[in-house]
Amino acid sequence: MNGKEKKTTGACVCGALKFEFTGEPAMKALCHCLECQHRTGSAYTTNLLIPRTNFTFKPSSPSVMKTYTFTQSDTGLHFKTTFCGECGTLISKANDEAEDFKPVYIVGAGCLDDGIGSAKPDAELWVGHRANWLPAMDGAAQLKGFS
Incomplete structure (x- = not known):
């Protein structure tokens, strides 16, 4: 790419909270934990694990940035979520314990x-919390927890 690292951009649904990261995700994973199901109202979340040093929220957006911390029931770990205060879109989760x-x-x-x-x-x-009507994804490691 001409010596330049790939830059990826993203935003909430209303566009008020924007972010960008460089390089590739360290991992890409579906999460079937109960908290991901509850937070999204869906069967799972699709997540990119991005090195913190490569990720930034764009300077024009922190005024709408809100946070909420939840406890993951299977591990007791605390995850701080970042979401848009205008439209409620969940952008990221972070944990400083593990x-x-x-x-x-x-x-x-x-x-x-x-x-x-x-x-x-x-x-x-x-995967123990995966909906029984969803098949395992071909080629993806099937993990009982986070690892």
Whole structure:
């Protein structure tokens, strides 16, 4: 790419909270945990684990940025979510307790400006909570928890 790192952009549904990151995700995963189901009202979330050093919210958007912390019931870990205060779109989750999560933000793949097409998951997490009508994703590691 002519010596330049790939830059990816994204935003909430109303466009008030924007972000960007450089490089590739450290991992792409579907999460079937109960909290992801509750937070989204869906069967799972599609997540990109982005190194924190590569991720930034755009300067014009922090005024609408809101946060909420929840406890993941299977582990007791606390995740701080960042969402748009205008439209409610969940952008990211972060955890500062577990060594595996400290270096990354967990970003919702559906918030990417170019769409979710290139975000095919490497793994499915918390498969014990996967809806019984959903098959396992071909080629994705099937994990009982976060690892």
